Amino acid sequence: MPPTSGPAPTPVSPCDFVVFGGTGDLAVRKLLPALYLRDRDGQLPPETRIVAVSRAGLDEAGYRDKIRGELPRFVRAAELDPEHNGATVERFIERLTHVSLDIDDESSWPALVEQLPVSDRVRVFYLAIGPALFGRVSQRLAEHGLVTPTSRLVLEKPLGHDLASAREVNDAVGAVFEEQQIFRIDHYLGKESVQNLLVTRFANTFLEPLWNANTIDHVQITASESLGVGSRGGYYDGSGALRDMVQNHLLQLLCLVAMEPPTYVDRETVRDEKLKVLQALRPLEDGDVDRSVVAGQYAPGLVDGLAAASYRADAERPDSTTETFVAIKAEVQNWRWAGVPFYLRTGKRMDRRCSEIVIQFKAVPHAMFPGSEGAQEPNRLVIQLQPDEGMKLHMTAKEPGPGGIRLRQVSLDLSYAKTFQRRSPEAYERLLMDVVRGNPTLFMRRDEVEAAWAWVEPILERWSRPDHSPRPYPAGTSGPSAATTLIERDGRSWHESTTTA
Numbered sequence: 001m002p003p004t005s006g007p008a009p010t011p012v013s014p015c016d017f018v019v020f021g022g023t024g025d026l027a028v029r030k031l032l033p034a035l036y037l038r039d040r041d042g043q044l045p046p047e048t049r050i051v052a053v054s055r056a057g058l059d060e061a062g063y064r065d066k067i068r069g070e071l072p073r074f075v076r077a078a079e080l081d082p083e084h085n086g087a088t089v090e091r092f093i094e095r096l097t098h099v100s101l102d103i104d105d106e107s108s109w110p111a112l113v114e115q116l117p118v119s120d121r122v123r124v125f126y127l128a129i130g131p132a133l134f135g136r137v138s139q140r141l142a143e144h145g146l147v148t149p150t151s152r153l154v155l156e157k158p159l160g161h162d163l164a165s166a167r168e169v170n171d172a173v174g175a176v177f178e179e180q181q182i183f184r185i186d187h188y189l190g191k192e193s194v195q196n197l198l199v200t201r202f203a204n205t206f207l208e209p210l211w212n213a214n215t216i217d218h219v220q221i222t223a224s225e226s227l228g229v230g231s232r233g234g235y236y237d238g239s240g241a242l243r244d245m246v247q248n249h250l251l252q253l254l255c256l257v258a259m260e261p262p263t264y265v266d267r268e269t270v271r272d273e274k275l276k277v278l279q280a281l282r283p284l285e286d287g288d289v290d291r292s293v294v295a296g297q298y299a300p301g302l303v304d305g306l307a308a309a310s311y312r313a314d315a316e317r318p319d320s321t322t323e324t325f326v327a328i329k330a331e332v333q334n335w336r337w338a339g340v341p342f343y344l345r346t347g348k349r350m351d352r353r354c355s356e357i358v359i360q361f362k363a364v365p366h367a368m369f370p371g372s373e374g375a376q377e378p379n380r381l382v383i384q385l386q387p388d389e390g391m392k393l394h395m396t397a398k399e400p401g402p403g404g405i406r407l408r409q410v411s412l413d414l415s416y417a418k419t420f421q422r423r424s425p426e427a428y429e430r431l432l433m434d435v436v437r438g439n440p441t442l443f444m445r446r447d448e449v450e451a452a453w454a455w456v457e458p459i460l461e462r463w464s465r466p467d468h469s470p471r472p473y474p475a476g477t478s479g480p481s482a483a484t485t486l487i488e489r490d491g492r493s494w495h496e497s498t499t500t501a
């Protein structure tokens with residue numbers, strides 16, 4: 001597939017990106033490759049600069065060497081340098097500099113001030129650091145006069161570790177930045193297939209009349225990963241799958257499926273509608289958590305035929321009770337969705353990498369074709385987010401033949417790659433450009449983040465008690481058997497996609 005063949009992107013305004021945590025995993029693996037790809041496609045004006053900040057004692061040349069070495073690991077070879085002469089990469093590398101700064105060491109801040117002379121250029125402070133530092137960084141930025149009217153602050157998730165800490169962080173950054181300057185990132189919202197969910201729902205007429213409890217039996221949202229925690233055990237052990245994936249990514253997907261059509265798509269209307277969904281989630285009482293939520297933790301197993309270690313070994317936490325898997329039955333209490341369960345599921349070290357949304361329609365009310373009892377499965381719309389973006393509508397058709405009517409399950413299959421013959425940009429590419437443009441539509445507003453924390457809070461509270469421990473599941477499987485029971489108890493089953501990666 002060619003690197004890009006779509007319309008040329010409109011360049012954004014000249015900008016200074018200041019990446020706190022510029023040597024970290026997120027910056028090196030996601031942010032810099034995304035900026036590189038936007039630069040390669042001509043979207044970054046020549047004056048654009050990227051100032052990486054960390055405590056590493058690197059000078060400009062040292063940081064440039066580091067990123068020159070790392071970029072090919074995270075940008076596919078076919079997309080790295082279309083000219084094959086290194087010039088595109090070098091142009092990007094020359095935008096980079098590094099400031100060695102300890103956020104808590106006052107004496108190291110002047111080095112950053114020096115890099116940011118007074119200007120009305122857009123200034124993006126990207127906090128790719130832990131949320132405990134967000135408030136302190138904001139305060140120091142203000143003390144050093146670095147916050148201008150055209151500055152924006154990007155906050156990585158998870159924002160806090162519970163409702164109280166999220167409020168504290170929001171208060172602290174809100175004391176320095178206006179809400180419209182704050183971009184709380186959830187990279188799932190930047191995925192092409194997630195944005196297409198909105199377009200599919202609201203730019204077509206055939207689905208919307210069916211999109212409710214009259215026709216839909218239930219919804220499943222799955223984000224399963226075959227990878228384990230890798231080198232992120234230090235962070236992950238204090239987080240777990242509920243904070244890492246459910247409170248943000250999975251609830252955001254649920255909102256996009258369940259929300260009412262906004263009057264038009266703009267910075268506040270979509271977020272207003274998502275907030276209403278979060279507020280309509282049925283609160284989980286104590287007993288509900290034990291009945292409707294399953295926590296799991298991966299044990300040793302086999303992944304792609306190779307032995308895989310347990311989470312406790314991967315994270316080097318021999319007694320950890322942190323969950324690496326969560327399954328939840330949620331309900332949206334409103335007119336559209338009354339009685340329709342939303343089953344959410346996410347886990348690490350599962351049997352496949354697959355993120356998808358399954359809309360399961362109700363069964364036909366009456367089997368009218370002779371011999372068709374039990375031969376007909378309900379219609380199902382599967383929205384595949386990754387690894388292959390697409391959409392499949394499973395339906396029943398007549399099998400061709402001269403005999404009687406024989407029913408067969410078939411699917412209408414839309415593959416983005418085949419249809420558009422174009423690379424889908426990574427989520428961070430789209431979101432970083434939206435930050436520069438000052439468009440917060442695909443970012444989480446303060447009230448949304450807090451409403452999401454408020455909903456997961458009873459689960460956190462229940463799991464903090466000593467009688468809770470996650471159920472083990474072998475690495476390379478679909479999670480603990482209790483997750484199967486959770487859905488089978490309702491006479492339903494998890495959709496297991498056949499795509500593996």
Ligand SMILES: NC(=O)C1=CN([C@@H]2O[C@H](COP(=O)(O)OP(=O)(O)OC[C@H]3O[C@@H](n4cnc5c(N)ncnc54)[C@H](OP(=O)(O)O)[C@@H]3O)[C@@H](O)[C@H]2O)C=CC1
Nearest residue numbers: 021022023024025026054055056101102103128129130156
């Ligand atoms: N990695 C990922 O895929 C994702 C990460 N996130 C979030 O992004 C944030 C960063 O994650 P990640 O990159 O994995 O973390 P890392 O631990 O890999 O990187 C942290 C970065 O912050 C710097 N840093 C830490 N403390 C200070 C300090 N006091 N002063 C200056 N710099 C400091 C570190 O550099 P040094 O130690 O040299 O100072 C390093 O560059 C976290 O909040 C995480 O939850 C969110 C989604 C995905």
Ligand SMILES: O=C1O[C@H](COP(=O)(O)O)[C@@H](O)[C@H](O)[C@H]1O
Nearest residue numbers: 157187223225244245249355386
């Ligand atoms: O935010 C996170 O997301 C990734 C999964 O993202 P994806 O785009 O690969 O689906 C997850 O691995 C990580 O733990 C989490 O922090």
